[in-house]
Amino acid sequence: xxxxxxxxxxxxxxxxxxxxxxxxxxxxxxxxxxxxxxxxxxxxxxxxxxxxxxxxxxxxxxxxxxxxxxxxxxxxxxxxxxxxxxxxxxxxxxxxxxxxxxxxxxxxxxxxxxxxxxxxxxxxxxxxxxxxxxxxxxxxxxxxxxxxxxxxxxxxxxxxxxxxxxxxxxxxxxxxxxxxxxxxxxxxxxxxxxxxxxxxxxxxxxxxxxxxxxxxxxx
Amino acid sequence: xxxxxxxxxxxxxxxxxxxxxxxxxxxxxxxxxxxxxxxxxxxxxxxxxxxxxxxxxxxxxxxxxxxxxxxxxxxxxxxxxxxxxxxxxxxxxxxxxxxxxxxxxxxxxxxxxxxxxxxxxxxxxxxxxxxxxxxxxxxxxxxxxxxxxxxxxxxxxxxxxxxxxxxxxxxxxxxxxxxxxxxxxxxxxxxxxxxxxxxxxxxxxxxxxxxxxxxxxxx
Amino acid sequence: xxxxxxxxxxxxxxxxxxxxxxxxxxxxxxxxxxxxxxxxxxxxxxxxxxxxxxxxxxxxxxxxxxxxxxxxxxxxxxxxxxxxxxxxxxxxxxxxxxxxxxxxxxxxxxxxxxxxxxxxxxxxxxxxxxxxxxxxxxxxxxxxxxxxxxxxxxxxxxxxxxxxxxxxxxxxxxxxxxxxxxxxxxxxxxxxxxxxxxxxxxxxxxxxxxxxxxxxxxx
Amino acid sequence: xxxxxxxxxxxxxxxxxxxxxxxxxxxxxxxxxxxxxxxxxxxxxxxxxxxxxxxxxxxxxxxxxxxxxxxxxxxxxxxxxxxxxxxxxxxxxxxxxxxxxxxxxxxxxxxxxxxxxxxxxxxxxxxxxxxxxxxxxxxxxxxxxxxxxxxxxxxxxxxxxxxxxxxxxxxxxxxxxxxxxxxxxxxxxxxxxxxxxxxxxxxxxxxxxxxxxxxxxxx
DNA sequence: CATGAATGAGGTTTCATTCAT
DNA sequence: GATGAATGAAACCTCATTCAT
Numbered sequence: 034x035x036x037x038x039x040x041x042x043x044x045x046x047x048x049x050x051x052x053x054x055x056x057x058x059x060x061x062x063x064x065x066x067x068x069x070x071x072x073x074x075x076x077x078x079x080x081x082x083x084x085x086x087x088x089x090x091x092x093x094x095x096x097x098x099x100x101x102x103x104x105x106x107x108x109x110x111x112x113x114x115x116x117x118x119x120x121x122x123x124x125x126x127x128x129x130x131x132x133x134x135x136x137x138x139x140x141x142x143x144x145x146x147x148x149x150x151x152x153x154x155x156x157x158x159x160x161x162x163x164x165x166x167x168x169x170x171x172x173x174x175x176x177x178x179x180x181x182x183x184x185x186x187x188x189x190x191x192x193x194x195x196x197x198x199x200x201x202x203x204x205x206x207x208x209x210x211x212x213x214x215x216x217x218x219x220x221x222x223x224x225x226x227x228x229x230x231x232x233x234x235x236x237x238x239x240x241x242x243x244x245x246x247x248x249x250x251x252x
Numbered sequence: 253x254x255x256x257x258x259x260x261x262x263x264x265x266x267x268x269x270x271x272x273x274x275x276x277x278x279x280x281x282x283x284x285x286x287x288x289x290x291x292x293x294x295x296x297x298x299x300x301x302x303x304x305x306x307x308x309x310x311x312x313x314x315x316x317x318x319x320x321x322x323x324x325x326x327x328x329x330x331x332x333x334x335x336x337x338x339x340x341x342x343x344x345x346x347x348x349x350x351x352x353x354x355x356x357x358x359x360x361x362x363x364x365x366x367x368x369x370x371x372x373x374x375x376x377x378x379x380x381x382x383x384x385x386x387x388x389x390x391x392x393x394x395x396x397x398x399x400x401x402x403x404x405x406x407x408x409x410x411x412x413x414x415x416x417x418x419x420x421x422x423x424x425x426x427x428x429x430x431x432x433x434x435x436x437x438x439x440x441x442x443x444x445x446x447x448x449x450x451x452x453x454x455x456x457x458x459x460x461x462x463x464x465x466x467x468x469x470x471x
Numbered sequence: 472x473x474x475x476x477x478x479x480x481x482x483x484x485x486x487x488x489x490x491x492x493x494x495x496x497x498x499x500x501x502x503x504x505x506x507x508x509x510x511x512x513x514x515x516x517x518x519x520x521x522x523x524x525x526x527x528x529x530x531x532x533x534x535x536x537x538x539x540x541x542x543x544x545x546x547x548x549x550x551x552x553x554x555x556x557x558x559x560x561x562x563x564x565x566x567x568x569x570x571x572x573x574x575x576x577x578x579x580x581x582x583x584x585x586x587x588x589x590x591x592x593x594x595x596x597x598x599x600x601x602x603x604x605x606x607x608x609x610x611x612x613x614x615x616x617x618x619x620x621x622x623x624x625x626x627x628x629x630x631x632x633x634x635x636x637x638x639x640x641x642x643x644x645x646x647x648x649x650x651x652x653x654x655x656x657x658x659x660x661x662x663x664x665x666x667x668x669x670x671x672x673x674x675x676x677x678x679x680x681x682x683x684x685x686x687x688x689x690x
Numbered sequence: 691x692x693x694x695x696x697x698x699x700x701x702x703x704x705x706x707x708x709x710x711x712x713x714x715x716x717x718x719x720x721x722x723x724x725x726x727x728x729x730x731x732x733x734x735x736x737x738x739x740x741x742x743x744x745x746x747x748x749x750x751x752x753x754x755x756x757x758x759x760x761x762x763x764x765x766x767x768x769x770x771x772x773x774x775x776x777x778x779x780x781x782x783x784x785x786x787x788x789x790x791x792x793x794x795x796x797x798x799x800x801x802x803x804x805x806x807x808x809x810x811x812x813x814x815x816x817x818x819x820x821x822x823x824x825x826x827x828x829x830x831x832x833x834x835x836x837x838x839x840x841x842x843x844x845x846x847x848x849x850x851x852x853x854x855x856x857x858x859x860x861x862x863x864x865x866x867x868x869x870x871x872x873x874x875x876x877x878x879x880x881x882x883x884x885x886x887x888x889x890x891x892x893x894x895x896x897x898x899x900x901x902x903x904x905x906x907x908x909x
Numbered sequence: 910c911a912t913g914a915a916t917g918a919g920g921t922t923t924c925a926t927t928c929a930t
Numbered sequence: 931g932a933t934g935a936a937t938g939a940a941a942c943c944t945c946a947t948t949c950a951t
Contacts (some may be wrong), residue, residue: 152371
């Protein structure tokens, strides 16, 4: 009997946990971490404030939970993209960026970024630093490695500063995406989401590409 | 006591005002707008909390003062860069980006960005939206116009998405600069400041450049 | 599961009850009644919080249970001491105090006192008043009666204020015992437990004793 | 002008401070430290809750302020009693106990004891330990020294355990006094205040006194 | 009987803003 | 103009108590 009891509890716990993470992302991104009240999170999750404390010791722990959860999701997609193929670096970079930035739910992606890039640096420096290292920095290092591969294969010119390029691509897309959340308030801010990603990636690739005619010299 | 007060009210006011703006930038950027206490600003400016209310009606008004002051400074430099020359678009873009991002006091530039990109979106949406429009968006539109010019002159290939490129350049550099403030806590985050700007600009220009061999091969 | 439950409900109930009382004394004395959490009591008793409510309606009821249980224990010993003998008052007082204060488990005695003398007065006035009446006051009245007996037999001088003396003896010993729990933190606080009791009783008796040689002269 | 400003501020500050200390003693003793709400203290002092934080960083700091303030007052009286005289030890002990326990405001004395003996041990161990050391323990050591003097002069018998006696006297009186606050709820608890002190001291002295007629014969 | 998730009232602490001096 | 004491509205967190399973 105790065999069947445990799973049920886990099941329920997991469901609630998940609901809390979603609600927290929503509210934190909407209001900002500091500004957001736990009451709001609770309400969004359909529970009362106190219930949150069954799952997270502290407001900050809840935030950390959110960050880790969604970061893991994003990198699962990212690594899947890289594992799948033995395509040219160019194609793999395109795929990687699509997987990371153009996921099914653009809303939640924007939200997370708004939350993470914004205020967190001051409000919860530890969480912020951790995210910076395990998120953006990790991503541009992935791209950096693909660029190196591409250079070896002669796809890219050997003198391009791929590291900085990768940083620019990642940071630029992130900030643009975050700002899209304010598209309504700032005239001229909105861009089509797919155009943003595609053009950015193509420009990035173009900036690295070996000038035509010099294909196989280099390295 | 009233004898000495009258003569240089304006003078003293301006000095105090300036001291307050500097102190506010410092404290807001250090602690974040919400987290920062007016007591701290007052202390940094060498006055008492109540005195702030002689110059600014509200904490938010103080913030707005800071944003406008430093934004004006940045765009004075920017427009000076554009007005000065009739050089090729390539060169003008280089100059513009240098003026905006590589100003004499990298500290204060970083600080301002940290403040503005960060939490402000949630905490003071009005100020944030205003800055977004008058700052970053204005800058990438400037660049966008230069790109159009360059296309007309044959410096750039006509099919490049200059608008998105300009956005990426501006956003990417801003976010990278902001993150540099956390270089100590996140291993592998630091980049040389000049390399960041130079490489970014060169890659941006490279991505727009007409493919070698075609066109007239001019710089 | 329901197969094993029925047979020894009573048995188990009593055991659980007892475990709860012990655990509650331990936790209440350690942390204080208010500060102590029912979770802690439950954990110390090896059950879950909810289970407590099968035995006690309320936290306060649990406390009352503890007080009555241990108070009864103490007075069982006390009355046994008095019933046993027809000795001189002096000897009976010695015996009484030993039974009450020098019981087998000095730990639990201290704990109880710590709990009862401490904060209870404010936190649970009803329980406190009840304990005061049925515990200390009852004890010093017992002693008072023994003193009266002693006076009649000429063991004690008739003008001694036995009532106040008994109060002083009881209160003094209780508070000293309670404070011994902090012997580690306060230098110079510790005293040997037996010396405390013996010396106190002897001094009390000496203070009552008829002056030598002046047996019948009074005042 | 600044000459006259400072004193006035100090003056006001001191007055408020004092009002807060009095109010805090009142409320803490009435409700217990934990149970007491800062709102109540504020109300009793005629200010709002927030104002307390101008004078004390924390609820605990306020408590510490109260303890130190009233402890200092009590020991000022005590030391004055000892300094004044070259009387026999017997007389000095009587005077000391009177000064400490029978001060002009029996209410506030009781209150303080109620606060200090009660719950503090669990709730604010640091403050409690400090008080124990600087208050009761210090007092019974004072008495202990007087007893030693009295032994040298032949006032007291040399074999009496003065140390334990002093402890008993101090603890007993304190606890009795504290309990007097509940005299209304517990029948038979009340004693006349002066009788309590006088009889206690006389019994204490009697217990130490050399048996009549055996002045120099020792043990 | 036992569990443990959920509730919700309550209290300390912070800080922008006001105002008498 | 400047001061700084006072206000009072939030917001996080705790925990006794309930109840469906």
